[in-house]
Amino acid sequence: MAHLQFDGCDAVALATEYGTPLYVVSERMIRDRLREIRKDFLDRYPNTGALYASKALQTLDICRIVASEGIGLDVVSGGELFAAAKAGFPMDKIYFHGNSKTESEIRMAVEYGVGRVVVDNLHELAILDGAARTLNRRVKILFRVTPGVDTHTHEFMSTGKLDSKFGIPLDPRVRDEYVGAALGMEGVELLGFHFHVGSQLLSNESHLKAISIICKLMVEVRDAYGMTTRELNLGGGYGIHYQDDEQTRPLSYFVDAMMANLGTACSAAGVAMPRVVIEPGRWVVGEAGITLYTIGSRKVIPDVRTYVGVDGGLPDNPRPALYGAVYEATVADRDDGPRNEVVTVAGKCCETGDILIRDIALQSPMPGDILAVFTTGAYNHSMASNYNRLARPAMVLTNAGKHRLSVRRETFEDLVAREL
Ligand code: LLP
Numbered sequence: 001m002a003h004l005q006f007d008g009c010d011a012v013a014l015a016t017e018y019g020t021p022l023y024v025v026s027e028r029m030i031r032d033r034l035r036e037i038r039k040d041f042l043d044r045y046p047n048t049g050a051l052y053a054s055k056a057l058q059t060l061d062i063c064r065i066v067a068s069e070g071i072g073l074d075v076v077s078g079g080e081l082f083a084a085a086k087a088g089f090p091m092d093k094i095y096f097h098g099n100s101k102t103e104s105e106i107r108m109a110v111e112y113g114v115g116r117v118v119v120d121n122l123h124e125l126a127i128l129d130g131a132a133r134t135l136n137r138r139v140k141i142l143f144r145v146t147p148g149v150d151t152h153t154h155e156f157m158s159t160g161k162l163d164s165k166f167g168i169p170l171d172p173r174v175r176d177e178y179v180g181a182a183l184g185m186e187g188v189e190l191l192g193f194h195f196h197v198g199s200q201l202l203s204n205e206s207h208l209k210a211i212s213i214i215c216k217l218m219v220e221v222r223d224a225y226g227m228t229t230r231e232l233n234l235g236g237g238y239g240i241h242y243q244d245d246e247q248t249r250p251l252s253y254f255v256d257a258m259m260a261n262l263g264t265a266c267s268a269a270g271v272a273m274p275r276v277v278i279e280p281g282r283w284v285v286g287e288a289g290i291t292l293y294t295i296g297s298r299k300v301i302p303d304v305r306t307y308v309g310v311d312g313g314l315p316d317n318p319r320p321a322l323y324g325a326v327y328e329a330t331v332a333d334r335d336d337g338p339r340n341e342v343v344t345v346a347g348k349c350c351e352t353g354d355i356l357i358r359d360i361a362l363q364s365p366m367p368g369d370i371l372a373v374f375t376t377g378a379y380n381h382s383m384a385s386n387y388n389r390l391a392r393p394a395m396v397l398t399n400a401g402k403h404r405l406s407v408r409r410e411t412f413e414d415l416v417a418r419e420l
Contacts, residue, residue: 004332004372006290008401011332015292015370019409021312022292023381023395025057027065029288030377033251034069040252041278045259051095053236053281054080056378057289061397061406063087072115074236074279078105085112095233095279097144097194099166107131110139118142118194118233120167125181125188132187139187142194142233143168143178145217147210151198151237167195170217179221190227192274193217196235199282202246204254207234211258215265222271229274234258236280240287242375243326248287251280282378289377291316291393292332295369296348306343308365313347314354315390317373317380321353329357332370337363345371349388381407389415 004011007026014024037050051072054063058075063084066073072093075081084094092115098105099120106124109117110131119125119141132139144167162169168178182190193214197206211234218229241248255278266273293310300306319325329345331337339361347354356373365371384392391410396403 001334002336004330004335006372007398009398009403011290011292011335011372012370014396014398014403015294015332018394018396018405020292020294020370021310021316021393023316023376023393023407024290024292024403025062025285025377025395025397025406026288027061027397027399030062030065030285031069033284033288034066034071036251037071037278037280037284038069040250041255045255045276047273047275049275049277051093051277051279052284053279054084055382056281057285057380057382058083059381059395059407060087062285063089067093072277074281075114078102078108081105081108081112081114091115095142095277099144103127110135110137113137116140116142116191116231116233117188118144119182119188120144122178122181125178125185129185129187137187138189140191141182141188142192142231143182143190144194144196145170145175145214147195147197147213149197149206149209149213151201151206170213172220175217175220176224179225179227183225183227192229192231192233194233194235196279197237199237200239201237202239202249204257207237207254207258208261210234211261212265215262215269215271218266218271218274219269228272231275231277232262233277233279236278236283238280238283240283240375240378243328248283251283284378286378287375289375289380291373291376291380293371293373295331295365295367295371298343298365298367305359306341307346308343308362308371309346309348310356310371311348312390312393313356314349314351315347315385315387316393317347317356317376318383318385319379320356321351327357327373327375329360329362329371329373331363331365332372334363334369339363341365345373348390351387386410386415391415 051074053074076098094114095116096109097118146167148162221227297309341364345357394409395407397406
């Protein structure tokens with residue numbers, strides 16, 4: 001029977017060499033997506049920029065790969081910023097986001113000289129202005145706004161609604177307070193606006209609604225303040241294939257429609273087309289990752305269900321428990337075998353909700369087999385925890401048949417290393 005091949009590598013051999021659970025991430029597939037961004041967005045449209053939203057998956061290697069393809073980085077914390085700096089990421093290509101940045105993170109962003117700070121609230125704006133003036137800097141900022149569009153995605157992944165902890169509501173009273181304040185500050189230079197409507201969106205409908213709302217905003221700030229919007233950041237959110245009914249769209253499906261609508265709206269309103277920036281995360285790395293587990297126990301409850309236990313679960317992939325996310329998988333030892341048994345894949349946590357995949361048809365998984373779960377490149381490693389003191393998996397990077405260890409497996413000593 002044929003073993004699963006992933007990016008030219010034998011998945012069972014990877015599990016034997018590096019152990020399980022194991023994140024396997026294809027550098028080649030990530031580079032392909034980054035190159036699609038260059039070809040179908042940056043090269044196609046003048047005056048544009050692209051960032052990779054590193055919350056989806058951030059390691060030093062990933063930062064280096066993104067930098068080498070000439071794409072910028074979205075970071076949301078001092079930790080992500082620190083790691084990017086450690087990887088040698090060019091600071092002027094970093095956008096610093098976050099709805100509750102701390103004073104020390106704001107100072108850090110100014111000291112590091114990040115390209116943009118995406119400002120979420122007035123509290124942050126005042127601290128940023130002060131920090132910039134102390135260091136004799138003028139920091140380029142965008143305001144994150146909530147365009148008030150609802151999305152067809154899990155509630156926890158919808159971020160552009162009016163009632164959201166993110167961003168500045170587009171109520172004129174609020175808008176005036178923010179724009180007025182920023183335009184009077186010496187430490188900041190307001191270039192424009194940012195929105196992110198939500199994540200795992202399979203249609204461009206919400207993005208397009210947000211575009212028309214943001215165009216109105218550009219006109220309003222021009223009329224009220226004589227402000228030219230020089231930059232617009234359209235966020236990320238492009239959905240990918242996890243299960244049958246979900247189709248990964250090419251980048252052009254999202255960006256072409258957005259650029260066309262933006263262009264039309266700008267010329268109708270007589271405002272100049274601003275520089276446009278996008279920042280997808282999941283779309284870049286999601287399908288480039290799989291997770292390998294070793295199958296342990298099988299528990300048959302007659303007439304009810306067969307549970308198959310694996311050596312990981314919720315701590316390495318919290319998405320099924322958090323969002324009801326559904327994953328596809330295969331028994332890597334018999335990838336081409338008949339899927340003749342419906343089982344439920346259980347994680348090893350002391351938690352009833354730690355079910356990785358419910359009722360999936362697999363190739364009769366037996367103890368010792370390797371289970372490969374697909375599409376785990378985004379929001380798995382980056383959201384991993386140590387619940388039940390499980391050590392976090394290693395990560396291997398593949399590249400067209402080659403492979404190397406990129407992140408070593410956590411040890412039990414690591415688990416107690418911070419304890420005094
Ligand atoms: N830009 C901003 C400001 C964001 O908040 C996000 C995601 C992105 C870009 C990238 O979105 P993407 O292209 O990856 O959809 N943990 C959840 C996803 C949360 C996304 C939060 N913000 C999950 O596992 O599905």
